[in-house]
Amino acid sequence: MSALFPTYAKWEIQANSGNGAILKDQNxxxxxxxxxxxxxxxxxxxxxxxxxxxxxQLDKVWHVSNLFHIEAQEKVAQLLVEHSVGDYVFFTNSGAEANEAAIKLARKATGKHHIVTLKQSFHGRTLGTLAATGQEKVQEGFGPLLSSFSYVELNDEKALQQEVTEDTAAIMVEVIQGEGGVHLMDESFSEQLKAICHEKGCLLIVDEVQTGIGRTGTAFGYEQWNLSPDIFTLAKGLGNGFPVGAMVGKASLKEAFGTGSHGSTFGGNPLAMAAAEAVLQEVFLDETLAHVQDKGELLQNQLKEQLSPLGIVKDIRGKGLMIGIECTIEVADLLYACRKQGLLVLPAGAKVIRLLPPFVITNEQINQAVSMLAAVLKEADEKQSVNV
Known part of the structure; x- marks a missing residue:
């Protein structure tokens, strides 16, 4: 009997080792x-x-308090601001913590409390980020939540215009909703975001926890929507598996996060910074980002060629190596069938298969993955046709 809380619907796999894009299980x-x-x-x-x-770094020092100067923090922060629109960095241990920091900074800097986020967004599972998340299924059972959040549909320009007021501290968005179904922001919506923030005097927060660190083919996803966020948040790919997050903000917000205003015991830990520095030195190379763009284009083209003719495939969308395959049926059984074939893929909601391969993926591995997916989806499509 497990001594773990049953918070995860665990798969049948125990990962014992991995290298590049390959994982090996207990068998x-x-x-x-x-x-x-x-x-x-x-x-x-x-x-x-x-x-x-x-x-x-393990043989130097694992941890010291943030009361000490930590040189690696300065190096990682400098890499982040040199490659972004930000000026200052606060380090955390996760994306939820980074988003908590962003929410606190926005409220403190503006003196306002109301924040507009998007329906089907996902920003974390702390009480603050849970309130920011526009999904009732995630919030259920944890109320009452912070009441200062309201939600609009992604790309609903009229609703956004109506929801933002002079009392709004910030608008918080994902340029691609990862957990919400791999839905992309329209360019016209991003233009409206800029106009409304300027008109109403509110801040723009972009959650880059999933889209950042090269995932969409640029250092940060906001670049492809011509946005210049006042605050953006990072985690996930920042440490390549080592727990680390970051909130990055513009210079005008510096005084709002002065001494004693916020903190984290483990945020910016020397081990995390060692991992993050190595990651950024690799990801921010022009050839790495170009590689993501090229592989993403190849993957999408092959998916569209082989899967679009199938009746159960409704849409294929994404940027870089963040791709969603929307189906007409729920995908849980399809994910299991993929695992049986030796392919690991994710859901993004009930009817979307999400692909997030590592940047080191090869053409041969892309071909293999698409072949496996095609086999699984063709079988499901045939069954669906018979049932109809």
Whole structure:
């Protein structure tokens, strides 16, 4: 009997080792990993540069208080601001903590409490980020939540215009809703975001926990929507599996997060910073980002070619190596069938298959994955046709 709370619907797999885009289970079966720890292991499993950096730091010092100067924090923060629109960084242990910090900073800097977020968004599971998350199924049972949040549909420009007032502290968005179904923001909606924030004097927060660190083919997803967020948040791919997050803000917000205003015992831990520095030095290379764009284009083209003719496939969408396949049926059984074939993929809601392969994926592995997916979906499509 397990001593763990049953909070996860665990799969039948125990991962014992991994390298690049391959995972091996307890029975030595190999899996092609197209989930990368949910967009975490962007550089693949056991990336030598990241592994070496963490091993080297292990023999120096594991942890000191943030009352000490930590040189690695300065290096990672500098890498982040040099490659973004931000000026200052606060380090956390997770995406939820980074989003909590963003919410606190927005409220403190503006003196306002109301924040508008999007329906079907996902920002975390703390009480603050739970209130920011626009999904009732995630919030159920934990009320009453913070009352200062309201929600509009992604790309509903009229609703956004009506919801934001002079009392709104911030609008908080994902440029691609990962957990919500791999839905992309329209360019016209991003333009309206900029106009409304300017008109109403509110801040723009972009949650880049899943879309950041190269996942969409640029350093940060907001770049592809021509946005310049006042605050953006990171985690997942920042440590390639080592727990680390970050909130990045513009210079105008510095005074609102002065001494004693916020803190984290483990945020910016030397081990986490060693991993993050190695990750950023690799991901921010032009050739790495170009590779993500090229592989993402190849993957989407092959998916559309082989899957679009199937009746159960409604849409294929995404950017870079963040792709959703929307189906007309629920996908839980399809995910299981993929695992049986040796392919690991994720859901994004009940009817979307989400693909998040590591950046080190090869053309051959893309071909293998698409073939496996095609076999599973063709079988399901044939069954669906018979049932109809």
């Amino acid at each position: 030595h079966k190999e899996y092609l990993d197209f989930m990368a720890g949910i967009a975490v292991c962007n550089l693949g499993h056991c990336h030598p540069r990241v592994n070496e950096a963490v091993k080297k």
